[in-house]
Amino acid sequence: MPKTxxxxxxxxxxxxxxxxxxxxxxxxxxxxIHEVTSPQAFAMLEEKGIPVRRPELxxxxxxxxxxxxRPDEEGNYPFVDDSARKQCAMLxxxxxxxxxxxxxxxxxxxxxxxxxxxxxGLTLPGQTIVCGDSHTSTHGAFGALAFGIGTSEVGxxxxxxxxxxxxxxxxxxxVEGQLQPGVTAKDLIMGIIAQVGIGGGTGAVFEYRGEAxxxxxxxxxxxxxNMSIEAGARAGLIAPDDKTFAYIKGxxxxxxxxxxxxxxxxxxxxxxxxxxxxxxxxxVDVSKLEPMVTYGTxxxxxxxxxxxxxxPKGSATEEHALNYMGLKTGESLxxxxxxxVFIGSCTNSRISDLRAAAAIFKDRKVASGVRTLVVxxxxxxxxxxxxxxxxxxxxxxxxxWREPGCSMCIAMNGDLAQPGELVVSTxxxxxxxxxxxxxxxxxxxxxxxxASAINGVVxxxxxxxxx
Amino acid sequence: xxxxxxLTSKTVVVPNTNIDTDIIIxxxxxxxxxxxxxxVNAFYAWRYKDGxxxxxxxxxxxxxxxxxxLVAGDNFGCGSSREHAPWALLDYGFRAxxxxxxxxxxxxxxxxxxxxxxxxxxxxxxxxxxxxxxxVTIDLDxxxxxxxxxxxxxxxxxxxxxxCLLNGMDQxxxxxxxxxxxxxxxxxxx
Numbered sequence: 001m002p003k004t005x006x007x008x009x010x011x012x013x014x015x016x017x018x019x020x021x022x023x024x025x026x027x028x029x030x031x032x033i034h035e036v037t038s039p040q041a042f043a044m045l046e047e048k049g050i051p052v053r054r055p056e057l058x059x060x061x062x063x064x065x066x067x068x069x070r071p072d073e074e075g076n077y078p079f080v081d082d083s084a085r086k087q088c089a090m091l092x093x094x095x096x097x098x099x100x101x102x103x104x105x106x107x108x109x110x111x112x113x114x115x116x117x118x119x120x121g122l123t124l125p126g127q128t129i130v131c132g133d134s135h136t137s138t139h140g141a142f143g144a145l146a147f148g149i150g151t152s153e154v155g156x157x158x159x160x161x162x163x164x165x166x167x168x169x170x171x172x173x174x175v176e177g178q179l180q181p182g183v184t185a186k187d188l189i190m191g192i193i194a195q196v197g198i199g200g201g202t203g204a205v206f207e208y209r210g211e212a213x214x215x216x217x218x219x220x221x222x223x224x225x226n227m228s229i230e231a232g233a234r235a236g237l238i239a240p241d242d243k244t245f246a247y248i249k250g251x252x253x254x255x256x257x258x259x260x261x262x263x264x265x266x267x268x269x270x271x272x273x274x275x276x277x278x279x280x281x282x283x284v285d286v287s288k289l290e291p292m293v294t295y296g297t298x299x300x301x302x303x304x305x306x307x308x309x310x311x312p313k314g315s316a317t318e319e320h321a322l323n324y325m326g327l328k329t330g331e332s333l334x335x336x337x338x339x340x341v342f343i344g345s346c347t348n349s350r351i352s353d354l355r356a357a358a359a360i361f362k363d364r365k366v367a368s369g370v371r372t373l374v375v376x377x378x379x380x381x382x383x384x385x386x387x388x389x390x391x392x393x394x395x396x397x398x399x400x401w402r403e404p405g406c407s408m409c410i411a412m413n414g415d416l417a418q419p420g421e422l423v424v425s426t427x428x429x430x431x432x433x434x435x436x437x438x439x440x441x442x443x444x445x446x447x448x449x450x451a452s453a454i455n456g457v458v459x460x461x462x463x464x465x466x467x
Numbered sequence: 468x469x470x471x472x473x474l475t476s477k478t479v480v481v482p483n484t485n486i487d488t489d490i491i492i493x494x495x496x497x498x499x500x501x502x503x504x505x506x507v508n509a510f511y512a513w514r515y516k517d518g519x520x521x522x523x524x525x526x527x528x529x530x531x532x533x534x535x536x537l538v539a540g541d542n543f544g545c546g547s548s549r550e551h552a553p554w555a556l557l558d559y560g561f562r563a564x565x566x567x568x569x570x571x572x573x574x575x576x577x578x579x580x581x582x583x584x585x586x587x588x589x590x591x592x593x594x595x596x597x598x599x600x601x602x603v604t605i606d607l608d609x610x611x612x613x614x615x616x617x618x619x620x621x622x623x624x625x626x627x628x629x630x631c632l633l634n635g636m637d638q639x640x641x642x643x644x645x646x647x648x649x650x651x652x653x654x655x656x657x
Contacts, residue, residue, distance in 0.1 A: 013653040015646060022627050027646050035627045037549065039500035044639070063496055083498035090500055134548040134572060149541055149549035152638070160642045162649055166625065168571075198485055202571055232545060234571050297544075298485050301598035312499035317484045317540065431489040431546060433512045 005237050006170050009145040009270070013128045015162055016432035023164040029127040031157045032113045033100070034450040035091040035134030036412075038064060041155035042094040044207045052158045055099040059122060060225045061087050062105055064113045068375050068379035078107055080414030088381035098158075109222050111378030111404040114138040114346035118222065119380045121251025125240035126266040130157060132456040135346045135428065136235075137228040143240035143246070143270050145205070148229065168205050168234065169279040175210035178286025184463040185355070186348060186426065186445035188212070189227045190292035190302045192284050198300035200234025207272065208238050212286055213400050218247040227428050230299035232428040239271035291460060293333045293424075293441040295322035295434045305448065305460050306332055324432060325440050326422075333442060333458045339421035341372040341453035342435070343446055344402075345409035348426035349377030351384050353446040359432035360450035360466050361397040367456025372399035373415060375407040398451065424452040431444070469581025470635035473606045478525060478533035479512075482598035486539050487546035488573060492555040494547075505551055506510055506558030530600045536597045537564045537605075544573025544584065551609055553577040565612065567592050568638060578628040579638055587612060591620045 003011075010026075018024035023388040033041075038060070045052065048275035052058060065084040079085040088105065103109040109116055114135055124195045125143035125186030132154045139146035149163065156163055157465060173192060206228050208221075216224065219239045228378045246262050248254045290304030301321060303309065308330045312318035322328065327336070343349070343357050354376060366372050374394045376382040382404055385391055391401045407415040411429035411434065417423045419438025426449050430441035444452070447461035454464065496508040515526050525531055537556070541564040544552060553576050554562070563583040577584045583605065587595070594614055595603065601615035605628060613619045624632075631638055 016648050021630075023625065025642070025648065027649070036497050040502055040550075043501070044588070048639070050643075057636055064494075078565065081498070132548060132550075136548075148548035148572055150548055150572060150579065152550060152576065152579040156639050156642055159639060160646065160649060161653075162642060162645070164638055198545060199568055202562070204541070204569060207515060229546075232542070232570060294486075298487065300485075313485070316482065320483070377589045391545060396546075412497060429487075429489070429546060431487045433493060434489050437493070437512065466617060 002276040004170055005143060005207055005239055005270055005274045006145065007276070009126055009128065010167060012126065014131040018166055021167045026128065026165045026293045027110045027160055028157050028161050028163060029057065030122055030129045031154070032117055032122070032129070032131040032136070032153060033058060033060045034060045034064055034113050034133065037140055037151050038094065038154055038441060039087065040256065041132070041158060042098065042151070043353050044155040045158055049158050052098040052100060052367065056162045057161060058100050060091060060095050060100050060102040060157065061110050061113050062091060062404045064410055066105055066258060067413055068405045068407050068415055069446065070403060075106070084211045084441060092366060101350060106206045108184050112346045112349060112406055114226065115349060115381065116379030118142065118247070119251065119378055120369050121248055121254030123246065125244060126270050127405070130163065134229045135226050137233070138222050138226040138346055140225040140237045141218060142244055143237060143267070145235055147234040152270065169203055171201060171204045171206050171233070172278040172281040173206050173208045174281055174283045175208060175212045176283055178215070179286055179289065181467040182399065183289050183291055184445040184447060185216055185223040187284055187289055187292040189224045190299070190443065191289045193231045193299050193370045194292070194302040195284055196231045196282060198234045198298050201228065201231040204230070204233050206236040207278070208234045213238060214241065217352060218243055219350040223347055227299065230428060231436045240267050241267050291445060291448050293458060293461070294430045294441070295325060295327055295333060297324060297430055299428065299430060299443060302443070303322060303456070306334055307441060308332060315328045325329055334460060337422065338370055338424050338452050338456055338458060340417050340423040341370060341449050342375070342408040342423055342425040343429035343449050344373065344375030344377065344407050345426045346377065346406070348446050349375060349381065351381050353379065353426065354385050354390050355388070356466070357446040357450040358393045360447060360454060360461055360464055361393050361399065364397055364454050366398040366453045371451050372458050373402060373408060374399050375402040378406050393417070408435050424449045424458060468579070468631065468635050468637050469561070471581055471583055471607050471632040473604065473608065474535060475602060475604040477533070477600050478536045478538045478603050479534040479593060480530040480538045480596050481525065482540050484540035485542045487544055488544060488549050488552040489546055491544070492549065497549060497551050502554045504560060505555035506560065509555040509559040517591070533560070535560060535562045536603055536605065537561050538599065539564055539566050541567045543569050545570040545653055548572045548576070549629065550576040550580070553580045559580050565592070565595060578625065582630060583607065583632065585612065585622050586618050587622060591618070593612040622656040
């Protein structure tokens with residue numbers, strides 16, 4: 001029987017199939033952990049007096065609450081407060097005690113967990129990957145079944161290398177048509193979410209298909225899969241191909257030599273078979289898609305950059321959202337005053353994102369009064385950007401060039417907007433107060449964010465030559 | 468884990484749809500290393516204004532005091548995977564949420580902590596929304612919710628999660644009991 005990519009991964013990891021009374025036992029190949037959602041999981045193990053069963057299959061880093069400013073001369077990092085410092089210290093203690101490899105602050109491998117995973121070659125096709133973070137869906141770009149879990153489940157994986165799971169449904173997202181110049185992978189996924197709705201993927205795993213998806217680079221595929229959860233889908237998959245293998249080859253944890261050849265041969269069997277049946281198929285035509293921006297307080301409230309803000313049609317929640325944002329039905333986002341711009345996050349902090357932004361910033365200045373943070377996702381990204389001189393372009397334009405971390409995407413490290421400030425952000429969530437209490441977020445691509453920084457108002461990068 | 472059998476409580480209605488886990492507990496309060504004490508900051512953006520308790524917020528009004536059942540709009544618990552969301556709701560005093568749909572990760576996290584996320588049909592939900600503060604009974608044994616007017620609907624709960632809730636059993640203990648199968652699986656793969 002023809003099988004989907006999801007079916008193949010699921011079946012290969014079923015220790016014990018589900019029954020009416022019991023969920024299945026799903027084997028997990030790789031767990032990534034960070035400082036915010038792991039302390040209570042380690043505590044749970046210690047309460048039960050059990051060790052991390054396969055410590056070599058878990059890798060830790062620090063990213064959510066870490067400062068993006070450099071340490072002082074004595075090596076002290078400027079944490080926002082003691083509780084943030086304590087969480088990182090606790091991760092160090094826990095990893096040391098349980099034999100888990102940790103890429104801590106100061107390590108060249110430290111960075112946003114979903115950026116470093118693929119860079120280190122930890123993310124491989126056909127694997128099951130989990131992390132106590134909903135954007136674990138990012139790793140699906142490699143044809144891995146990757147999803148976010150809660151802290152209890154982090155503990156379950158530490159203790160057993162397995163999770164109790166019911167089989168989710170599969171939804172094929174068939175992307176039709178080609179993206180126009182200046183329309184990016186970020187716009188593509190925002191367009192999909194706007195169409196499917198933020199609860200449209202609940203209970204399901206997406207597989208993104210079609211020529212426009214195949215044409216995406218690995219960085220772009222990660223941007224797409226990253227935001228699967230914003231449509232409610234725990235995971236999003238893209239079939240692995242030669243681009244996938246070329247990205248992985250030679251990376252630190254990637255298979256080497258004969259193992260590599262065997263792995264590639266195995267990975268080539270993963271894509272969905274001709275005739276395989278999904279629980280549901282959704283077609284999305286992207287040929288007329290515009291650069292996308294959000295106008296409300298969830299990622300589904302998104303429109304083309306020049307389009308009028310839709311009528312809430314009696315939805316009190318949507319009306320509240322517009323009031324909160326200070327926007328009105330019928331207005332366009334274009335020309336709205338901008339206080340801050342954030343370029344970063346596990347959605348858009350990779351080298352291609354920074355190159356796109358730098359092309360807009362080059363020989364231009366950030367508008368007066370617009371604070372602009374550019375935060376690379378990892379040191380690999382940072383080093384590459386500096387090698388290409390992108391940091392100098394950002395600095396010359398008047399933007400801040402920071403150290404790797406989640407920064408203003410989750411705004412728990414002190415990088416944040418003030419009440420009432422509007423942020424054009426390349427991150428993934430525009431939830432109320434997400435980037436600081438009372439802050440307003442407009443989600444957008446790196447091109448749109450950069451153009452908005454230059455003009456001081458929400459702007460269409462195509463008018464500044466962005467493509 | 469906290470057991471859950473039957474709960475009778477007045478409700479508090481927060482009709483908003485798509486209540487995300489950032490609303491339930493904002494990220495800046497996640498810098499903790501245990502599960503306790505999050506309730507004071509639950510729904511912070513709604514419950515506080517300029518740092519002071521906002522009397523206009525329904526959650527702060529006398530009618531909401533002691534309510535253990537939250538009735539909320541569609542797609543409750545979307546967004547981040549933070550288990551701090553059910554921890555905060557429990558610490559605040561809630562034991563259950565009733566909505567027309569619940570986001571996946573939040574549902575799984577809740578069921579592992581003795582917090583019951585329930586989905587009911589739109590008509591029954593509408594009735595509960597219109598009768599905020601009325602007494603509702605949730606019976607996990609019979610899988611039925613009863614509204615103040617005596618009308619009843621059935622709800623679904625994943626059978627194993629239900630078993631664990633009824634017995635106060637930790638899901639990890641079950642998983643640990645599967646270790647022979649897990650080891651056999653690992654050996655067969657190599």
